[in-house]
Amino acid sequence: MMTDFASQEMTMTVLEQVLEVYGADLNRMPDALAHKVSAFIETDDCGRKLFNEAASMDEVLNIHTDLPHFDFNALEISIASSLQDDIEINPRAAANDNGWIVTSGLLAASLLLGLFFGSLGAGTYLFDGSGALSVASASMTDDIFYINEDFNLVGNLIAGIE
Amino acid sequence: MRAGTQKSMDQQLIVRAQNGDKLAFQLLVKEFLPMISGLAYRMLNDKAEAEDLAQEVMLKLWQNLKSYDSSRAQLSTWIYKIASNRCLDQLRRKKPDQLADDYDEIVPPSQDNELYEKQINKKVESALQDLPERQRLALVLFHYQGNSLTETGQIMECSSEAIESLLARARRSLKVSLKPIWQQMEQEKL
Numbered sequence: 001m002m003t004d005f006a007s008q009e010m011t012m013t014v015l016e017q018v019l020e021v022y023g024a025d026l027n028r029m030p031d032a033l034a035h036k037v038s039a040f041i042e043t044d045d046c047g048r049k050l051f052n053e054a055a056s057m058d059e060v061l062n063i064h065t066d067l068p069h070f071d072f073n074a075l076e077i078s079i080a081s082s083l084q085d086d087i088e089i090n091p092r093a094a095a096n097d098n099g100w101i102v103t104s105g106l107l108a109a110s111l112l113l114g115l116f117f118g119s120l121g122a123g124t125y126l127f128d129g130s131g132a133l134s135v136a137s138a139s140m141t142d143d144i145f146y147i148n149e150d151f152n153l154v155g156n157l158i159a160g161i162e
Numbered sequence: 163m164r165a166g167t168q169k170s171m172d173q174q175l176i177v178r179a180q181n182g183d184k185l186a187f188q189l190l191v192k193e194f195l196p197m198i199s200g201l202a203y204r205m206l207n208d209k210a211e212a213e214d215l216a217q218e219v220m221l222k223l224w225q226n227l228k229s230y231d232s233s234r235a236q237l238s239t240w241i242y243k244i245a246s247n248r249c250l251d252q253l254r255r256k257k258p259d260q261l262a263d264d265y266d267e268i269v270p271p272s273q274d275n276e277l278y279e280k281q282i283n284k285k286v287e288s289a290l291q292d293l294p295e296r297q298r299l300a301l302v303l304f305h306y307q308g309n310s311l312t313e314t315g316q317i318m319e320c321s322s323e324a325i326e327s328l329l330a331r332a333r334r335s336l337k338v339s340l341k342p343i344w345q346q347m348e349q350e351k352l
Binding site: 019060071 | 279351
């Protein structure tokens with residue numbers, strides 16, 4: 001809520017507060033307040049002096065009103081060109097969104113497959129009984145015949161499923 | 163205060179722009195660019211920075227336009243809010259020595275009127291820069307950009323009473339720092 005200066009009795013203190021907020025521009029004040037200020041400064045010399053000081057102050061501030069020359073056409077073109085770039089960016093963003101869906105789908109499918117094979121007891125064929133993973137052991141020894149002859153993992157796995 | 167028909171036209175442009183119509187957005191850019199540039203220049207006191215900031219704000223607006231809800235605030239208030247926050251961010255990044263200005267003797271108006279006005283302009287800019295950021299923003303939004311107390315409060319996300327307080331403190335400081343100038347103007351009138 002704004003301070004309701006208009007409902008207050010106009011005194012020098014209130015006028016000073018009003019001028020500090022609105023400056024000396026009566027058009028910026030609510031109508032009722034502007035009338036009250038006008039009436040006060042017509043009859044009160046000190047009030048008029050204070051109002052004139054605020055008006056001079058406004059005049060000084062308004063010297064700063066002029067802005068430098070901005071090349072708005074160039075700015076608009078630059079913004080338009082950035083918007084064009086945005087068109088090129090959006091399809092990529094859309095493609096990335098699809099990529100996430102595909103990747104998530106593949107991850108979910110592989111998880112389901114793992115659960116399926118696990119439920120069939122295939123896990124027992126993946127280990128050599130010592131608790132060590134056969135694949136890891138094969139990669140350590142780098143002996144392809146060892147895997148084929150003694151740990152035919154794929155063959156055992158298929159046999160297990162059958 | 164902007165007319166009702168203008169607001170209605172803005173509303174149509176907003177809806178079109180929210181649906182991806184870049185031409186509609188370009189029309190909004192044309193309308194709001196001077197407003198944002200003015201605010202940015204008065205806050206940053208640098209033309210190039212003001213242009214960059216205005217451009218940045220308009221692009222941010224395009225990216226976030228879908229989240230704008232016309233039932234909550236006018237578009238101009240929303241844009242002012244984005245721009246004001248960007249101005250305050252930028253000011254906080256600036257070093258104090260970049261803002262400082264010298265206080266030379268002013269050439270009396272009788273000698274060279276154009277030079278006199280330039281010098282006063284420089285002094286006012288300097289005095290505005292010396293104000294705390296939020297006091298300056300309140301003064302720029304209310305006095306220079308012509309927003310009402312309520313609009314200024316909405317933009318700065320505070321009550322109208324708080325805006326009154328910011329404006330009063332700003333004018334009080336300026337009255338002191340610009341005293342030689344406004345007193346000179348007083349004497350010229352007599």
